[in-house]
Amino acid sequence: QVQLQESGPGLVKPSETLSLTCAVSGYSISSGYYWGWIRQPPGKGLEWIGSIYHSGSTYYNPSLKSRVTISVDTSKNQFSLKLSSVTAADTAVYYCARLSQWLHLFDYWGQGTLVTVSS
Amino acid sequence: DIQMTQSPSSLSASVGDRVTITCQASQDISNYLNWYQQKPGKAPKLLIYDASNLETGVPSRFSGSGSGTDFTFTISSLQPEDIATYYCQQYDNLPPPMYTFGQGTKLEIK
Numbered sequence: 327q328v329q330l331q332e333s334g335p336g337l338v339k340p341s342e343t344l345s346l347t348c349a350v351s352g353y354s355i356s357s358g359y360y361w362g363w364i365r366q367p368p369g370k371g372l373e374w375i376g377s378i379y380h381s382g383s384t385y386y387n388p389s390l391k392s393r394v395t396i397s398v399d400t401s402k403n404q405f406s407l408k409l410s411s412v413t414a415a416d417t418a419v420y421y422c423a424r425l426s427q428w429l430h431l432f433d434y435w436g437q438g439t440l441v442t443v444s445s
Numbered sequence: 446d447i448q449m450t451q452s453p454s455s456l457s458a459s460v461g462d463r464v465t466i467t468c469q470a471s472q473d474i475s476n477y478l479n480w481y482q483q484k485p486g487k488a489p490k491l492l493i494y495d496a497s498n499l500e501t502g503v504p505s506r507f508s509g510s511g512s513g514t515d516f517t518f519t520i521s522s523l524q525p526e527d528i529a530t531y532y533c534q535q536y537d538n539l540p541p542p543m544y545t546f547g548q549g550t551k552l553e554i555k
Contacts, residue, residue: 362544371532371546371547371548371549372489372532372534372546372549373546374543374544374545374546377542377544385541385542386541387543388446388543421488421489423488425544429494429495430477430479430536430542430544431479431491431494431534432479432481432489432491432534432544433491433500435488435489435490436488437487437488438488
């Protein structure tokens with residue numbers, strides 16, 4: 327059973343960098359699939375942030391591209407998100423998920439972690 | 446960018462009712478349309494992929510249809526456990542790939 331678990335600080339100050347990690351179990355990242363980050367502001371809808379392949383190939387939502395970096399560590403079977411220059415608008419539940427590049431869907435999700443941007 | 450318009454934004458129905466949600470794309474997306482269910486405090490769960498294919502383990506009362514720009518999600522007989530918010534999600538294959546979710550439909554029991 328594929329499982330994903332997000333971790334990282336729940337509170338980030340404005341203008342700083344948000345950093346989250348997603349640990350994957352039950353499946354080797356190196357075996358295939360893309361891996362992605364999606365966020366959901368409180369009471370609002372879902373926004374795809376970006377995705378990464380085990381080779382390190384990435385693609386990002388154009389609206390966030392200038393501030394986002396997604397990286398992968400296959401030795402630890404995990405991938406990470408960095409979002410720079412955060413503001414209150416970046417307050418959201420951040421989910422990591424497995425992305426099927428053949429069917430273009432997110433089939434396994436982490437439970438999500440709330441990140442609040444506040445001083 | 447392809448825009449997704451999902452409607453209605455909220456819906457109230459009785460147990461046993463047939464419920465329909467629509468998603469319209471601003472341009473042809475073939476059948477690159479998926480549907481998710483999200484219960485409060487939980488991650489989204491995939492229900493339907495490629496517009497009309499039922500994900501393994503999902504009850505058959507859920508179904509999807511459509512292609513091109515107009516898509517429909519249906520619950521044939523609403524059950525109490527179906528109370529959730531439902532999202533459509535499209536894939537834009539113009540490089541770079543782009544994934545967009547609809548605004549969501551909050552489904553409540555009448």
